[in-house]
Amino acid sequence: MIYFDEISLATQGFSDIMDITDEVEKVLKKSGISEGLVTISVPGSTAGVTTIEFEPGLVKDLKEALERIAPANAGSYSHDRTWGDGNGFSHIRAALIGASKSFPVKAKKMMLGTWQQIVLIDFDNRHRRRKVTVQVLGE
Secondary structure, three states, rough: OEEEEEEEEEHHHHHOOOOHHHHHHHHHHHHOOOOOEEEEEEEOEEEEEEEEOOOHHHHHHHHHHHHHHHHOOOOOOHHHHHHHOHHHOOOOOOHOOOEEEEEEEEEEEEEOOOOEEEEEEOOOOOOOOEEEEEEEEOO
């Protein structure tokens, strides 16, 4: 069986990190699937999906690490010179984090670690309305 749903979220951009674990678990419950695989994905090239321990210190640390890797105000992105939209850093960050994650499902539960939460990160340089897709495969 294959079950598909979407989660709609309003984001602030600039590495806005949102815990979406509870929303994904609701979709898994609605699917009725007890054994299989759940895949979470965000369409677009300026957002990503990953896992962290979602607590204020680590959220701050991750944002700071991303700023060191791909600074928002670097002024040297070819993308910015080509398109003039100032979000070259957003594309780099999204490419590094990735657009999707998959997790095994056993006994109607995602196999996540105790301190592991699924997060959406919006890297764009403006607020957005994001749709996160959730597909559950199994029986």
